[in-house]
Each structure stands twice: as structure tokens, then as C-alpha cells.
Amino acid sequence: MSVRLNPAVLPAATETLRQQVRDFVSAELAAKRFLPGCDKWLGGFDLEFSKRLAVNGWLGMTWPKQYGGHERSALDRYVVTEELLAAGAPVAAHWVGDRQSGPSLLRYGTEQQKQKYLPAMASGEHYFAIGMSEPGSGSDLASARTKADKIEGGWLLNGRKIWCSSAHRVDSFILFCRTQPLSDDRHAGLSQFLVDLKSPGITIRPIHLLSGEHHFNEVIIDNVEVGDDCLLGKEGDGWAQxxxxxxxxxxxxxxxxxxxxxxxxxxxxxxxxxxxxxxxxxxxxxxxxxxxxxxxxxxxxxxxxxxxxxxxxxxxxxxxxxxxxxxxxxxxxxxxxxxxxxxxxxxxxxxxxxxxxxxxxxxxxxxxxxxxxxxxxxxxxx
Ligand SMILES: Cc1cc2nc3c(=O)[nH]c(=O)nc-3n(C[C@H](O)[C@H](O)[C@H](O)COP(=O)(O)OP(=O)(O)OC[C@H]3O[C@@H](n4cnc5c(N)ncnc54)[C@H](O)[C@@H]3O)c2cc1C
Incomplete structure (x- = not known):
């Protein structure tokens, strides 16, 4: 196998879009709606800014129209994201959902899950965090110990997640956990769940950055009950997902x-x-x-x-x-x-x-x- 980085040129049509984003950013700056910053895709959480992007059709850009998306190309989305990053704009609220939770839902979600989340995400009304890392289980993600036990009509979740960016401010996260005990195949028996972060049994504790900002969190999951309809994809396919x-x-x-x-x-x-x-x-x-x-x-x-x-x-x-x-x-x-x-x-x-x-x-x-x-x-x- 080799590394293939074939030269690619953004289509000329993306230049019109680029100019639209630049005009939008200039108007936002002129109205003093944001101060350009570094690392704002992580630390610049501004729901109103994300909603204004949604009004322009710049959230869920590549998703099907039937789920609130705009059916644009990944290269169009690339142009929008690079302009917003270059401007140091506060894009953290929607970043995770737009980048990965939405595409995962599109790929693995049931029709009901897609209908429930995607249009709300594309209109800037529902935001996601990532629930992968655990104390002692970051790089070696397959060693995750948070577990889901099958109960009548759903699952009982227990465990601890760490470094969950913006979990204290967003609505849901995708929880990565064990649904079967660890076996010789370490990548088997893992699954993903869509979990409401306001559920009873969820405690969110701050972890402060060096700057003092409250950005990420420890999330304790103590006997949280979710329905069968919260399983994302297939039980046991969590690693591939x-x-x-x-x-x-x-x-x-x-x-x-x-x-x-x-x-x-x-x-x-x-x-x-x-x-x-x-x-x-x-x-x-x-x-x-x-x-x-x-x-x-x-x-x-x-x-x-x-x-x-x-x-x-x-x-x-x-x-x-x-x-x-x-x-x-x-x-x-x-x-x-x-x-x-x-x-x-x-x-x-x-x-x-x-x-x-x-x-x-x-x-x-x-x-x-x-x-x-x-x-x-x-x-x-x-
Ligand atoms: C700003 C920030 C935001 C984050 N947001 C989220 C989030 O929203 N949700 C979430 O789930 N996680 C999040 N994370 C967690 C992040 O994914 C983990 O920090 C990362 O995967 C590393 O895991 P760890 O911290 O447990 O370090 P460890 O895995 O313990 O690694 C410690 C050191 O050992 C090295 N190391 C470990 N294994 C090997 C190996 N096999 N070979 C060579 N070197 C190795 C690592 O490279 C590293 O230098 C965030 C982290 C940061 C810094």
C-alpha cells in the first residue's frame, strides 16, 4: 500500500461560495458579533453564531434535503469550514455534530433516528458531543469499560467518560461502550448509543483548560436507562462504526x-x-x-x-x-x-x-x- 495524495483543485464554482462566507464574516465582524480567536473550533461556543450559519445553509451542508440538509458537495463544505477557521470564528457549538455525529447518523441511524436528530442539527437546534475516551482508555479505545446491560425494552448504562468537549452545553452525545464482556477479540462486543445528556443518572463535572476555560468534562453515567431506539447501528458493531x-x-x-x-x-x-x-x-x-x-x-x-x-x-x-x-x-x-x-x-x-x-x-x-x-x-x- 502507498500514500496517495493526488493533487486536487477546488472547483471554480466554490469561489462564489467562498465570497459569500467572507461577506458573512465581514458583516459579523462589523457588527462586533465575534472577536477572532485561535482554536475557536474547540473553545468558541456560540449558539447564536451557529444558528446564523444554519440560516445560510452552512450546517448539514452535505446531508440529504429530506433530513434538513442541502445536498452540497464535501468540497463546498470544505470551503465554508476553512473560511470560518481562517477567520477565527466561534464554531464550536455545531462542530462535532456537523463533522461526525451527523454523518454517523446518516450512515448507521434508523429512519426514526435520522428524522429525530438531523433536521434539528441542520437548523442549529440540536447539538452533539463525543463520548469515547475514558480514564485509562484513550488511545486504547477498545479497552473501554463503560457498559450497557440489556433490560426489558432498552439498556442500562453505567460508566465514566472523560474529556467530553462541550458536554455541559450540548444536548446529546454518542456513547461508545461495551454491550458484551471483553473477549479474545477486543474489538467485538462494543456498541454506540445516542444519549440525552440531561437524562437522570448523568452527572457532568468540569475539567478546566490551562487558560481556566471550562471546555471539557468528565461525564458519569450511573444507571441511565435508554430505550432500544437509542442504539446506533448494530449491537456489537461499535468498533467499525x-x-x-x-x-x-x-x-x-x-x-x-x-x-x-x-x-x-x-x-x-x-x-x-x-x-x-x-x-x-x-x-x-x-x-x-x-x-x-x-x-x-x-x-x-x-x-x-x-x-x-x-x-x-x-x-x-x-x-x-x-x-x-x-x-x-x-x-x-x-x-x-x-x-x-x-x-x-x-x-x-x-x-x-x-x-x-x-x-x-x-x-x-x-x-x-x-x-x-x-x-x-x-x-x-x-
Ligand atoms: C482538547 C481535547 C479535546 C478532547 N475532546 C474529546 C471529546 O470530546 N470526546 C472524547 O471522547 N475524547 C476527547 N478527547 C480525548 C482524546 O481523544 C484523548 O486524549 C486521546 O485519544 C489520547 O488518549 P489519552 O488522553 O487517554 O492518552 P493515552 O492514551 O494515555 O496516551 C498518553 C501518551 O502515550 C502515548 N501512547 C499511548 N499508546 C501508545 C502506543 N500504542 N504507541 C505509542 N505511544 C502511545 C500517546 O501518544 C500519548 O502521548 C479530547 C482531548 C483533548 C486534548
């Missing part, structure tokens, strides 16, 4: 654009005054960014053709998440600056946000060490 969900989770432009607003702020600060050394560093960063973007568009085009570029997506995520961290460190070294959280100076503020969020870049969505293992296996090296 969660793996295909991870392909969506890993392949987007958020894996190299989290700190892009800091680069824009640097260029604004330097204006025409960049010295030769600064020009060289900026040139190198922009060249790397350009290459990563080319690779990422290639992955998006492959997904649009219905392929499963898992190895390529892992490669882009490993390179991209290292780049977005390295970039802000290089910017810090380029000038006399004092990163300060909440500073009135845009660059100082954006650098501080980036540094305080940076430890998570190479962890979330699967650590880089694990991704390199995926790439090595894909290349037949292990």
Missing part, C-alpha cells in the same frame, strides 16, 4: 488552521516593515501551510469520491497539528512580544490563546504517536 467516525474527525482543515489567525495578526503588525530574516521565516511558514492545505484538499476530494483515505488523513493530521503549534512558537521568536491572555493587542492575545490550547493539538482526535502507527501500518511497515 467508531473507526469510520474517526475518519471524519481527523481529515478536516481544523487540523492545521487552529492558530492561523495569529499568522494574520503577525502580518498586520509587521505591515511592510518585516526585515529580511522575518520575511524568510514567514515565507517558510506560508509555504508549509500551502503544502498542508494541498494535502488536505486532496483528502477532502478523495472523501468526496467516496474513498476512505484513512492513512492520508492520519498523515495530514500528524503534520498539520505539529505545524499549527510550531507556527506560533516561530511567531513568538520573530518579535518582541508579550503573549497575554485577554490582551487588547490582537497578536499578544492570539499567541496566549494558542500557547494555552497547544498541549491539546497533537492529542485530540487520536495522538500523533498513534497516527504514525496508522501511517506505518498503511505503508506495510508494521
Amino acid at each position: 467508531v473507526t469510520s467516525e474517526l475518519a471524519f474527525e481527523r481529515s478536516g482543515p481544523e487540523r492545521f488552521l487552529s492558530t492561523f489567525p495569529a499568522l494574520v495578526a503577525l502580518l498586520k503588525r509587521l505591515g511592510q516593515d518585516a526585515d529580511r530574516g522575518q520575511q524568510l521565516v514567514i515565507g517558510r511558514m506560508v509555504a508549509q501551510l500551502r503544502a498542508l492545505r494541498g494535502m488536505s484538499v486532496s483528502v477532502a476530494a478523495a472523501l468526496d469520491r467516496g474513498e476512505a483515505p484513512n492513512v492520508e488523513a492520519a498523515l495530514v493530521k500528524d503534520l498539520g497539528t505539529r505545524f499549527e503549534g510550531d507556527m506560533v512558537e516561530q511567531i513568538r521568536l520573530l518579535l518582541e512580544t508579550q503573549p497575554e491572555y485577554g490582551s487588547d493587542d490582537e497578536l499578544d492575545r492570539l499567541l496566549a490563546e494558542s500557547f494555552l490550547h497547544m498541549p491539546g493539538f497533537t492529542l485530540r482526535g487520536g495522538t500523533n504517536e498513534i497516527l504514525r502507527g496508522v501511517v506505518a501500518r498503511g505503508l506495510g511497515l508494521r
Whole structure:
């Protein structure tokens, strides 16, 4: 097997859409509806902003019209997401649902589940979180101990999930758990459930980021009863389902654009005054960014053709998440600056946000060490 990153060009028609998104962002900024930030796809939770995107048809873009979607291509969606990321817009509320819970529902959900969730997600009225990781079970997801026991008409859920982004603010999460005891086949007996986060028996406890922000959570699941209609897909097929969900989770432009607003702020600060050394560093960063973007568009085009570029997506995520961290460190070294959280100076503020969020870049969505293992296996090296 080899890595295939065929050059791909976004169709010319996407430029009209790109301009529409830029116009929308300019109007939002002019109305002071948001302050551009770094890592806002994780930390910028703004329900009203997400709803305004929905009004423009930019949530559930690729989903069928019968479920509230807009039947646009994955490349159209790519253009919208990259413009919003580049602008540092607060897109965290809908990000997970739009990126992976919705596509999973489309693929594995029953007709009733699709009708229940998808139109509400596309109109910005229902939001999702991810319930995969557990204390002691992150990279080794198959060791999950949260379990679902069969009861009359449904399931009884018990366990503990951790690092659940925005679980304290959204409506539901997809819970990954055991429905059969661990056996020799570690990937067997796992399933997914659609769980209302307001259910009796759910306790959500905050875990604060270095910046003090309450972003993610520990979720305790204590005798939570759900109906049979909450099982997503087939009982026992959870591993295959969660793996295909991870392909969506890993392949987007958020894996190299989290700190892009800091680069824009640097260029604004330097204006025409960049010295030769600064020009060289900026040139190198922009060249790397350009290459990563080319690779990422290639992955998006492959997904649009219905392929499963898992190895390529892992490669882009490993390179991209290292780049977005390295970039802000290089910017810090380029000038006399004092990163300060909440500073009135845009660059100082954006650098501080980036540094305080940076430890998570190479962890979330699967650590880089694990991704390199995926790439090595894909290349037949292990
Ligand atoms: C900002 C952020 C948001 C997140 N949001 C969510 C969320 O919404 N929902 C959710 O379920 N999870 C979420 N996570 C959790 C994330 O998916 C896990 O942190 C990640 O999968 C790693 O698991 P872990 O933290 O248990 O680390 P571990 O698996 O314990 O890894 C610790 C270290 O050991 C290394 N390591 C482990 N196994 C191997 C191996 N086989 N080979 C080489 N090195 C290895 C890892 O690379 C890492 O450096 C989030 C994490 C972050 C940082």
C-alpha cells in the first residue's frame, strides 16, 4: 500500500461560495458579533453564531434535503469550514455534530433516528458531543469499560467518560461502550448509543483548560436507562462504526488552521516593515501551510469520491497539528512580544490563546504517536 495524495483543485464554482462566507464574516465582524480567536473550533461556543450559519445553509451542508440538509458537495463544505477557521470564528457549538455525529447518523441511524436528530442539527437546534475516551482508555479505545446491560425494552448504562468537549452545553452525545464482556477479540462486543445528556443518572463535572476555560468534562453515567431506539447501528458493531467516525474527525482543515489567525495578526503588525530574516521565516511558514492545505484538499476530494483515505488523513493530521503549534512558537521568536491572555493587542492575545490550547493539538482526535502507527501500518511497515 502507498500514500496517495493526488493533487486536487477546488472547483471554480466554490469561489462564489467562498465570497459569500467572507461577506458573512465581514458583516459579523462589523457588527462586533465575534472577536477572532485561535482554536475557536474547540473553545468558541456560540449558539447564536451557529444558528446564523444554519440560516445560510452552512450546517448539514452535505446531508440529504429530506433530513434538513442541502445536498452540497464535501468540497463546498470544505470551503465554508476553512473560511470560518481562517477567520477565527466561534464554531464550536455545531462542530462535532456537523463533522461526525451527523454523518454517523446518516450512515448507521434508523429512519426514526435520522428524522429525530438531523433536521434539528441542520437548523442549529440540536447539538452533539463525543463520548469515547475514558480514564485509562484513550488511545486504547477498545479497552473501554463503560457498559450497557440489556433490560426489558432498552439498556442500562453505567460508566465514566472523560474529556467530553462541550458536554455541559450540548444536548446529546454518542456513547461508545461495551454491550458484551471483553473477549479474545477486543474489538467485538462494543456498541454506540445516542444519549440525552440531561437524562437522570448523568452527572457532568468540569475539567478546566490551562487558560481556566471550562471546555471539557468528565461525564458519569450511573444507571441511565435508554430505550432500544437509542442504539446506533448494530449491537456489537461499535468498533467499525467508531473507526469510520474517526475518519471524519481527523481529515478536516481544523487540523492545521487552529492558530492561523495569529499568522494574520503577525502580518498586520509587521505591515511592510518585516526585515529580511522575518520575511524568510514567514515565507517558510506560508509555504508549509500551502503544502498542508494541498494535502488536505486532496483528502477532502478523495472523501468526496467516496474513498476512505484513512492513512492520508492520519498523515495530514500528524503534520498539520505539529505545524499549527510550531507556527506560533516561530511567531513568538520573530518579535518582541508579550503573549497575554485577554490582551487588547490582537497578536499578544492570539499567541496566549494558542500557547494555552497547544498541549491539546497533537492529542485530540487520536495522538500523533498513534497516527504514525496508522501511517506505518498503511505503508506495510508494521
Ligand atoms: C482538547 C481535547 C479535546 C478532547 N475532546 C474529546 C471529546 O470530546 N470526546 C472524547 O471522547 N475524547 C476527547 N478527547 C480525548 C482524546 O481523544 C484523548 O486524549 C486521546 O485519544 C489520547 O488518549 P489519552 O488522553 O487517554 O492518552 P493515552 O492514551 O494515555 O496516551 C498518553 C501518551 O502515550 C502515548 N501512547 C499511548 N499508546 C501508545 C502506543 N500504542 N504507541 C505509542 N505511544 C502511545 C500517546 O501518544 C500519548 O502521548 C479530547 C482531548 C483533548 C486534548
